[in-house]
Amino acid sequence: MPFVIRPAELADLERLESLIAQVRAGITSLAIDRDTLRQKIDASAKSLAAEIREAGNEDYFFVLTDDDTQQVAGMCAIKAAVGLRDPFYSYRIGTVVHASKELNVHRVHPALYLSNDYTGCTELTSLFLGPAHRSKGFGTLLSKSRLLFIAEFPQRFADKVIAEIRGISNDHGRSPFWDGLGQHFFSMDFPTADHLVGTGHKSFIAELMPKHAIYVLLLPEDARDAIGKPHPNSKRALEMLEGEGFRYESYVDIFDGGPTVECRRNDIHAVRDSQRRTARIGPLENPVRCLLANTRVQDFRCSAGNAVLDGTDDIALDPETARAIRIREGEPVRVLEL
Numbered sequence: 027m028p029f030v031i032r033p034a035e036l037a038d039l040e041r042l043e044s045l046i047a048q049v050r051a052g053i054t055s056l057a058i059d060r061d062t063l064r065q066k067i068d069a070s071a072k073s074l075a076a077e078i079r080e081a082g083n084e085d086y087f088f089v090l091t092d093d094d095t096q097q098v099a100g101m102c103a104i105k106a107a108v109g110l111r112d113p114f115y116s117y118r119i120g121t122v123v124h125a126s127k128e129l130n131v132h133r134v135h136p137a138l139y140l141s142n143d144y145t146g147c148t149e150l151t152s153l154f155l156g157p158a159h160r161s162k163g164f165g166t167l168l169s170k171s172r173l174l175f176i177a178e179f180p181q182r183f184a185d186k187v188i189a190e191i192r193g194i195s196n197d198h199g200r201s202p203f204w205d206g207l208g209q210h211f212f213s214m215d216f217p218t219a220d221h222l223v224g225t226g227h228k229s230f231i232a233e234l235m236p237k238h239a240i241y242v243l244l245l246p247e248d249a250r251d252a253i254g255k256p257h258p259n260s261k262r263a264l265e266m267l268e269g270e271g272f273r274y275e276s277y278v279d280i281f282d283g284g285p286t287v288e289c290r291r292n293d294i295h296a297v298r299d300s301q302r303r304t305a306r307i308g309p310l311e312n313p314v315r316c317l318l319a320n321t322r323v324q325d326f327r328c329s330a331g332n333a334v335l336d337g338t339d340d341i342a343l344d345p346e347t348a349r350a351i352r353i354r355e356g357e358p359v360r361v362l363e364l
Contacts, residue, residue, distance in 0.1 A: 028350040029099060029164060031171035031319075031328040033074055034067045034087040041098035042089065045156055066103075073106070074324045081107040081148060081184045086175065088326075090155070090168050093350050099159040100168045103152035104176070107184050109145030115231055116141050116286055119253070119276040122239065137239040138207075141277070148176070148291065150189040153263055163330065167317065169266045170362065171328040173296035174319045178360050180291065187291050189267055192260040193284025194252040203283030206249025211236060219281060235280065253283045260284070270295045300362040303341035307348045307355050310334050317362040318343070320351050327351040333361065 034042065042063060066087050073084035083106070090100035108114040117138040125132045150172060155165050176183050195201040199217040201208075211234050212219055222230065242250055254274065256264045264287070271294055272287035279286065291297060302321065313332035318341075320327050331347030341361055343353065353359055 028093050028329045028331060028347060029090055029167065030093050030350050031088050031090055031102075031167065031326075033324065033326060034070055034089045034101070036064065036067055038089055038091075038096075038098055039064060039067070041096070042101065045098050045101065045154070048156060049154055070103075071324075074326075078106075078179075078182045081146070081182060083107065083111050084182065086172075087152070088172060088175075090159075090164060093329075098156075100155035100164060101152055102150070102154075102168050102172050104172050104183070105149040105151055106182055107146050108149045108188075109142060109147075113142055113231070114144055115235070115280050116144055116277045117240075117280050117283075118143060119242075119278065120239070122241070136242040138242060138278075139239050140235055140237060140280070143277070144186075144188055144286070144288075146184055147288070148184040148187045150187060150267075165262060166266065166364070167328070167330050169263065170270075170296050170317055171319065173270065173294055174300055174317060174328055174360050174362060175326060176291065176294070177297040177300045178319065178321055179323060180297075183291055185291055186288055187272075187294060188286055188288045189272065190279050190286050191264050191267075191284045192257040193279055193282030194255050194257055195282055201252070201282045202246070202248035203252040204281055206246040207240065208281060216281065223281070231280070249283070254278055254285045256284060257282075296362055300360050302358050303335070303361050304339055305348060305353045305355060305357050305359045306340050306342045307345055307353075308342065310342055310344050313342075313344075315364045316341075317364055318347060318351055318353075319360045320353055321358045321360060322352075325352060330364065335361070335363065 069085045070087035073086055086104040088102050089098050091098055118141040120137050120139050122135045122137045155168055193203060201216040204216040267287050272289040274285045274287050277286040278284060310332055313334050316333045318329060318331050329350045332344055334342035341359055
């Protein structure tokens with residue numbers, strides 16, 4: 027039966043804990059305990075229930091589930107506007123020039139500047155797919171489903187959308203960027219800092235981070251090499267976002283140095299190219315593979331399925347897919363051909 031993306035519920039709590047136990051260090055938004063996870067689900071439910079005219083402090087948390095067993099295979103989330111409640115920090119990679127006419131010396135050096143430039147932007151976050159369901163097309167469903175949610179409810183989100191890509195770290199939680207920079211100011215290892223941020227303890231960042239420019243050339247070589255580089259396990263997620271129009275603009279995560287990518291909301295391919303159609307349910311001839319979602323907020327459902335697009339305002343769905351996304355004959359459907 028189809029796997030479906032839907033809002034997370036408190037009934038998912040234990041299944042989500044089992045899934046999160048498989049997360050390695052480095053995915054800050056998933057370094058969470060049971061209480062934080064419960065708060066995350068509760069915040070999402072309140073955000074979905076609210077009438078929204080513009081992006082604010084809303085959080086939307088979704089799970090990928092087997093429609094019959096309710097097994098949780100993956101998760102993803104959207105923060106409507108970062109930095110409004112707690113500061114959102116990034117490093118901007120800038121340039122420092124040192125020159126002397128007398129000595130005929132001209133040097134250009136990259137430097138890291140602590141920045142809040144992404145304040146107010148929408149963030150795609152918490153993307154994780156369990157190992158047992160990778161390489162089966164579920165990653166595409168998980169990543170693009172939230173883009174269809176944004177497309178259907180644009181008033182809930184900012185004009186610019188960002189995503190922080192996990193940076194370089196090993197299986198033991200060692201991050202060369204953190205070891206070369208962060209640990210000197212925080213006096214803790216990377217997994218500890220990662221967990222503190224994931225559980226909402228962010229004030230120490232502002233209290234302890236250096237406010238002046240940091241010359242990249244003064245960092246150890248492995249720390250320099252990690253700047254702007256994705257973790258090998260995150261390369262596919264980055265490629266999917268780049269395929270949607272996201273681009274790296276020289277901003278990196280302050281903990282692991284991973285790249286932050288950005289795109290204007292209305293320029294995201296799935297937002298721009300998806301369409302609303304009216305459902306017709308029945309047998310299909312010569313169907314194509316599509317991403318399909320209903321147009322409800324609290325009862326949002328999204329799944330991949332077969333459909334027939336005939337150039338009209340209608341879309342033909344098979345009964346199984348219609349049931350999975352809770353669509354009846356004549357109801358609106360958002361569709362993106364894959």
